[in-house]
Amino acid sequence: MYDLASNRSQTAWRSKPVAKKKTEILVIGGGPAGLAAAEAASSHGKQVTVIDENPAFGGQIWRAEKSELSEKAKNLVEALEKNGVEMIASCTCVASLPDKRILALSNGKTFPIRYDKVIIATGAREQFVPFPGWTLPGVFGAGGLQALVKGGYDISGKRIVVAGTGPLLLAVAAYLKKKGGNVILIAERTDLLSLIGFGLSALRVPGKWREALELRKEIRGISYMTSSSVLWADGNGKLSRVTITNDNEESEIECDLLAIGWHLVPNLEVPTLFGCDLLACAVNADEYMRTSVEDVLSAGEINFVGGLELSLIEGKIAGHSAAENLEAARGLLAKRSRLLTFASSMLNTFLTDPEELRKAVTNDTIVCRCEDVPYGRVKDLKGFNEAKLETRLGMGQCQGRVCGSACEVLFGWEANSVRPPLVPLKISELANFETENK
Amino acid sequence: MTYDVAIIGAGIVGAACADRLSSEGLSVCVIDGPSEFAPATAAGMGHIVVMDDSDAQFALTSYSQKLWDEFASELPPEAEFENCGTLWIAADEEEMEEVDRKFWKYAEIGLTTEILDERSLRSAEPNLKKGLPGALRVPGDSVVYQPVATNFLLARAQAAGASISRNAAVSLVIDGLVETWGGERIEAQHIVISAGCGSTLLPELAKAVKPRKGHLVITERTNTTVNHQLVELGYLRSAHGTDRDSVAFNIQPRKTGQLLIGSSRQYGSDDPSADLEIVAKMMKRALEYFPSAADAQATRIWTGFRPATPDGLPYIGMVPGYEKVYAATGHEGLGITTALGTAALIADEILGRESAIPREPYSPTRIDG
Amino acid sequence: MAEILRYKIDGTEHEASPGTTVAAALLNVGVTAFRISVSGEPRAPLCGMGICFDCRVTIDGVSNVRSCLEPVADGMEIETGG
Ligand SMILES: Cc1cc2nc3c(=O)[nH]c(=O)nc-3n(C[C@H](O)[C@H](O)[C@H](O)COP(=O)(O)OP(=O)(O)OC[C@H]3O[C@@H](n4cnc5c(N)ncnc54)[C@H](O)[C@@H]3O)c2cc1C
């Protein structure tokens, strides 16, 4: 059998998955927030370890393209390594252990890492909302398709519909077009008036208008519809057609791929395992990024989905604060609060009425993709827990990461079904835990 | 209005009581609310098993098992009732003597079991470790997906006229009256306390009912064949010990092809989070008996608290010092099995009838003794 | 490091360039059923970032590997349809 481990160490862009078993400051997640936190913490001479479950650092926005890190992320990662920060890619935090330890998983093996302080920076993911046909191969999250293309998926010539809502759609469409995709339509749910309002508020932010202009240029030639959404997707074993509505008129569009983007929702699995207080579906951290649990901090999009700048500044604050240098952190508080105010003001533009979303769903639309539980089986139940127990919804491999937030949108249920291990682990690995730990 | 019966707690025991009493034509009100401990019923394993730690336990479990068999045909398919039987597995020749003893004991009450030697054990369960000396097969035991069974019982009670209040935690019970934290007062002739670990709302029960933590691990769907619920005979030792943490091999085949693996017992912990050190001990134990589970992937680990009593028997019946307040609690690791028997005994007592088995061994009168 | 990685999907040999994730490689050769769902439907990647587990395959005998998080390696053996 081929040895996965040895390939890893040969592969230059993937650092060796051998962790020290002890560190002063442990950072979980190496996106912008985690990297900024590591930089700030190590600037005070602290011993810092960063783990990330992706094979490369950079998180969502700085995601590597076929192993090549973006310039910004590369510089940052190199600087961190030079400063002695331990960088472990392909390493997932799967559980929180007593005595300030986590259980990490790398190359199929688990091992504990002990810390004095931990900074959680696990970022956000795309929210998915079920509709008929969304389980067909060929239907992707918008950011998901972008990530796959960055991972080497060749979309040249593929007919692509980009749909959903939010500013991410334009960025994704532009990217897919640049990569040779034949983007035939962008269908934005929100109506034109709200969009204009959004555009105006975005213009108040320096730099944003330039970004917007660039984007407009890049997506020139792609048809763009507002008040438009996907009703269902069809195909035999894979996607071949979507039916969309535009101002109450339905039409069918032949396509190979559908990239559908909603909002982003924080990845709360890790902070939940640590027992951190949550508020409004995000981690409830104070301005120094301290959570309700002692020595556990959080930064970036798990605190608030507010974009790159906010994540970076939160990362820095968390890094200083974990290094117990509140003075350095204090200097950044005003800037953070400005960014937060701006990000909050943009929130409402793209909110969609749950009633509208439910309309598209039929009784046999799958809600839980792991256990294939359809809408009809859960719609009359009283809550996520009851649905879990009655139908096994949320109890499959993804542990409710997809259907949990779908149920929040469709039914207003609070989905709190996080249990260790965060990813499936072999029984033999669970059995080893004790000895590994000695 | 004054109900005939108010039932506190809608776990499987409360649900079975509600179903039974309302089918007898009594007016029933079920009051359920959150307590310090999550409901045991949602966490349990659903093994319907005859156990003979004591004669009283033997009587209640075998009576209940019969009731489950009658009930099975009425359950919806999602309850996944399956009469797969239990194998009590001996680890060595000494434990084979225990297999013998159990065989005769079960025979006394007319329960047919079968002694498997090394070869027949291997053909019954090819994935067990080679070289195990044998096992006792108890063909009458079953498994059920108890959350669905519980909801089914509640729905049937409701259809027979029972009223069910959710999110109404009870703060006070006195003769004839139940009060909730929300200030709601419910009058009833008879009051049944089936609140699991939350039954401590009567000081008499608070003394005696203690939470006993357990862990379970479930795997993804596998192709590994398991035909029976497999339990090590040493389980009896584990279930008996009262103060030390213990683990025992216990594996349950689910209809989905998933393996549900137990089990652990810990006193003195009220922390619901999974303790991976105990889980590691459990998994080691499981692999000693069932090495083919090594590569199966665990998708979920959870814990639950069993309402345990000092002598290992539940409290079923009128609580001394009260008038018509009944306990139906303290079922520890057997509450799914014995819920139906418990409900029958409670109904008999309320209606002033004889029961199919003597009620006296379960009476809460023994609490102080 | 090899310029071209050779790996197998369900026994058939394929090539990919370094840095390609297993998910991307499978999509590039037209695989649609990464896994078969509980009710028998084909499933393929949705989220591209380790969240949905719909891209899971067996790699070198290890099941449940999220192919979107795993780079192709020379000699890898991938099984789909699990
Ligand atoms: C699909 C998508 C597209 C986006 N596009 C844009 C855009 O165009 N413009 C913009 O301004 N913002 C965009 N964002 C928002 C962007 O995520 C933030 O601006 C910024 O990247 C957030 O940084 P972060 O460090 O908080 O999180 P992330 O960048 O998400 O980083 C979190 C990291 O944590 C790791 N991780 C998660 N769980 C674990 C675990 N259990 N163990 C170990 N590691 C773990 C992940 O692998 C990831 O690398 C996008 C977000 C998403 C999800």
Ligand SMILES: Cc1cc2nc3c(=O)[nH]c(=O)nc-3n(C[C@H](O)[C@H](O)[C@H](O)COP(=O)(O)OP(=O)(O)OC[C@H]3O[C@@H](n4cnc5c(N)ncnc54)[C@H](O)[C@@H]3O)c2cc1C
């Ligand atoms: C890991 C594990 C494995 C098990 N395996 C098995 C098995 O294989 N076979 C078997 O037979 N048994 C098994 N059991 C035991 C079984 O689960 C329990 O004995 C049984 O579920 C107890 O049911 P109950 O209705 O008494 O309690 P619960 O299910 O706990 O229900 C009590 C209800 O009362 C509510 N409540 C509490 N306080 C109040 C209050 N003040 N006011 C209103 N409502 C209140 C609670 O919220 C709850 O809903 C297992 C248990 C565990 C933990």
Ligand code: FES
């Ligand atoms: S595509 Fe969702 S986990 Fe890989």
